[in-house]
Amino acid sequence: MAKGALLVESHPSSPDRADEFVTWYREVHMPEVLALDGFVSARQLTPIDGTGPYVSIYEIDCDDIGGAAKALFAAARNGTFTMSDSMQMDPPPAMRFLEVTAGR
Template sequence: MPRGIMYVESAPVAPDREAEYHKWYNEVHLPEIMAIDGFVSARRFAPLDGNGPFVAVYELDTDDLQAAAQRLFEAGQSGQMSSLELLQMDPPPVPRLYREIYATEPARET
């Protein structure tokens, strides 16, 4: 099965709403995305220096990566997902879809 990731940079709508943004992202938004067929894991990252956007990396495991991304887009457009009011929209988050081209496994202890 093809594997890939979706990489998304985002930021809270305002600095004073950052805690609310993280709570919504972790407790509402991630579960909504994980309910979409093809999405199998999600991780979030913060910049070490505190400057710049937050990053979400979603792992996909599906026969058609584009179709999974389309299902996510359609869920958002249909109102099946929560409001994005806590996300900074200028500039808007831009999802980037990547296909896996190589992977290694951790070394086994002998």
């Protein structure tokens, strides 16, 4: 079982760019995040009514969840990630790193 997770809520920059956003996120962004140490799986969930954020869940399997968070932020700052203007950045995506404390 993974030791932590990253929960991300994001939006396309406009409704007419939703398909472009989903394609970029799944084919470019998720693989780039999964290339970082500790990130072992990713899922994107799409709102069934077409409103609200897209939610991504990345599982993290390492002993230092805080270190994985620092590595992700460093990759974002240093240009490791290929960003797309199809993702809304104002406001930016909401991100939460979480530690697994119970599971079945």
